[in-house]
Amino acid sequence: MKQSQLFTKIKKEIPSGEVAKNAQLLLQAGFIHKEMAGVYSFLPLGLRVIEKIKHVIRKELNNAGCQEMSMTSLQSKDIWKKTGRWSDDVVDNCFKTSLKNGTELGLAFSHEEPVAQIMANYVHSYKDLPFSAYQFQTKFRNELRAKSGIMRGREFLMKDLYSFHVDKKAHDEFYEKMKGVYMEIFRKLGLGGNTYLTMSSGVPFSKYSFEFQTISEAGEDVILFDKEKKVAINKDDFSDEIFVDFGLNKDDYVFEEAKSIEIGDIYSLGTKYSEAIDLTYADAEGKSHPVFMGSYGIGVPRVMGTVVEVYNDEDGIIWPEEVAPFAVHLISLCKGDAEKGVVEKVYKQLISHNIDVLYDDRSNVSAGQKFAESDKIGIPHRVIMSPKTIANNTFEYKKRSEKDAKYMSFDALLRIISKTY
């Protein structure tokens, strides 16, 4: 894409009214627009990042045999009444509205009930199990207080996966597998190094669950973790009891304490929802049993915000390659028509190699401004073309994460850039 066509602009000042670093950097560089507290629109650059994150998640889940679907945000209160979650005393962050005729509706904050309701139409026999289905879908949560930029929104895109098994044993096997799948997702998203599978207290219907916590000062949680052994426990749940329950010896570990961001969670739901919704199957003897369920969430904007919190410097964002809005920022410092033509050709050549490239073709902007803005956007690879480099028949390449540039041939450049694509 040509930068002259991009309607967003990079702002010089940090927007006021945001303390969260992720929101500051993303607003400043034109990735997002704030509609109201906790509600953000995604502009072209921001949407590209969202799509990249979705792509990584989708690929891993599909590989794991999960099926993608899409459920609705509008839900009738009846199914939530079945599980008691319509009551404000049970779930206090549900947005509620109504039809013209007065029928009450809720905006889905999660989809355990709807998905169980749907599956009740298709699951009748043990032969229909197991399976798992997920979606990327907007969730609405009436948080008492929005904070942390895009990391705790009132409206946000969530990947929610639900699993369906005949019994706990079959479920547990899948649950264990998902731990690995999730870690692989976060590794691919660039968060592997400082993300910990963390033991935590569960939802009311299972004593414990696991969270994926990324170490960051911007976090709202605190975990105790053993760096070497990769064991972590949410500070809220750190007790002798948890060690006993997991069969671990507390003395085997050296725990550090750090603030962290919960970027994912996986829950064993048991039969709570299937019993309430009447999602049952017949076993080989014809006896009826409730389906054993699990749910597995990743907040997509929260992952995006976390990446920004983890990867930035005083000049702006530094996107990991897997989630960067573009792979290459091609910056032209040329003014003459002939030289501009050369850059244009390189731009097209990169595209023909299937490389996402943002081409700063603006001719009325100073070099310094282009560099400063490029740093803010944070595209991992930068290629600079100037009359000098063209005359020398060389390409100037600089990584966003490094200070110094290198000069190389087009082929060498291509090798570096296309390594991850």
Added chain:
RNA sequence: CGGGCUGUAGCUCAGUUGGCUAGAGCGCCUGGUUUGGGACCAUGAGGCCGUGGGUUCAAGUCCCACCAGCCCGACCA
């Protein structure tokens, strides 16, 4: 939902004990000089001073209410 802070130009902000026609920087328009780390000169446009009420000869400034934003706390399936 409790406590605190803040709403003035597109953005970041200044605006004195209430006092004339509302200020700066950035951004934007126009013209010119520039071009390797947010260049410079000149010119111009741009305001319901969050909303409503009140006090006053006079309100951006004081008072009340409401709305919105931020922070701390509580909350976070």
